[in-house]
Amino acid sequence: MSVRTVKQAIKKFNKFLITSHINPEGDAIGSQVAMACLLRKLGKEFVMLDDSPVPNLLRFMKGTEDISKEMPHNFNFQAVIILDSPDMARIGRVSEYIKKDSVIINVDHHISNVNFGKFNWVEPDFSSVGEMIYDLFKAFKMKIDLDEAIALYAAIMTDTGSFRYSNTSSKTHCIAAELIDIGVKPYEMHSRIYETSSIQDTNLLGESLQTMKLTEDGKIAWLWVTKDMLKETKASLEGTEGIINFARSIDGVEIAVLFRETGTDERVKVSFRSKGKVDVNKLAAGFGGGGHPTASGCSVFGKFEDVEKKVLDAAKQMLK
Numbered sequence: 001m002s003v004r005t006v007k008q009a010i011k012k013f014n015k016f017l018i019t020s021h022i023n024p025e026g027d028a029i030g031s032q033v034a035m036a037c038l039l040r041k042l043g044k045e046f047v048m049l050d051d052s053p054v055p056n057l058l059r060f061m062k063g064t065e066d067i068s069k070e071m072p073h074n075f076n077f078q079a080v081i082i083l084d085s086p087d088m089a090r091i092g093r094v095s096e097y098i099k100k101d102s103v104i105i106n107v108d109h110h111i112s113n114v115n116f117g118k119f120n121w122v123e124p125d126f127s128s129v130g131e132m133i134y135d136l137f138k139a140f141k142m143k144i145d146l147d148e149a150i151a152l153y154a155a156i157m158t159d160t161g162s163f164r165y166s167n168t169s170s171k172t173h174c175i176a177a178e179l180i181d182i183g184v185k186p187y188e189m190h191s192r193i194y195e196t197s198s199i200q201d202t203n204l205l206g207e208s209l210q211t212m213k214l215t216e217d218g219k220i221a222w223l224w225v226t227k228d229m230l231k232e233t234k235a236s237l238e239g240t241e242g243i244i245n246f247a248r249s250i251d252g253v254e255i256a257v258l259f260r261e262t263g264t265d266e267r268v269k270v271s272f273r274s275k276g277k278v279d280v281n282k283l284a285a286g287f288g289g290g291g292h293p294t295a296s297g298c299s300v301f302g303k304f305e306d307v308e309k310k311v312l313d314a315a316k317q318m319l320k
């Protein structure tokens with residue numbers, strides 16, 4: 001399905017629920033608020049509802065203050081727009097409000113998307129859902145205002161790693177250029193999103209880097225964030241997001257792996273990054289996770305050493 005299908009679907013309904021995935025980042029939040037602006041311009045009613053709170057560093061985007069954690073009373077939506085989520089599990093407890101007969105409009109760019117909606121617009125070649133929402137504005141021939149441009153730019157910038165990852169296309173840059181012409185200031189956006197880490201988060205980075213190891217051939221780099229490190233440094237979980245990039249940035253590394261001990265159970269959150277030769281979406285899928293060919297993740301139960309060995313063995317297998 002294409003942008004046109006989603007346009008037709010939106011035209012049909014008047015009351016929408018908009019949501020995105022748990023632990024949202026720039027693309028999830030930016031595309032949600034931009035989507036909300038578009039619906040408002042079309043004269044539609046909507047509620048934005050997320051499982052997780054908006055990360056503090058993304059609250060500068062206008063509209064984020066309208067993202068609620070609870071469903072308002074008497075809001076009977078006719079359709080739900082789910083953004084940046086490959087499956088229903090990713091939206092967390094928001095799925096409790098979605099009934100069997102609810103009309104779902106699924107807008108996503110994950111190659112692992114399972115087409116769970118009535119309307120499915122899935123574009124694995126797009127850098128971000130932000131890029132897709134941009135196309136939706138164009139399909140409706142709607143003008144993009146500065147606040148919307150900021151949200152779309154934040155979405156695109158986050159998911160392309162500041163226009164560095166292999167998902168960055170000439171179209172991505174053309175869209176960015178247009179958003180800049182509307183008034184977005186790239187240095188300001190970069191500073192707001194990437195230069196706001198705390199001393200605690202930076203100390204955690206130091207601790208985690210100490211654990212970095214390389215396979216003998218230098219193609220896999222991995223590192224850990226443990227519960228003890230989080231406790232010691234008083235860092236936030238949000239502060240662990242960029243750590244994996246340090247493993248990926250080593251010359252010769254094809255696969256970077258970050259192991260994070262998060263909850264109280266024996267669950268390890270595993271993130272993967274690839275420089276492009278290895279499809280880490282497939283690697284994550286082997287453990288029940290998913291994502292993109294160059295960025296993916298999964299959760300693995302078990303003892304630390306066992307999880308590490310299992311995951312690294314699978315990664316080595318992928319390189320063969």
Ligand SMILES: [Mn+2]
Pocket residue numbers: 027028084109127128129159
């Ligand atoms: Mn995304």
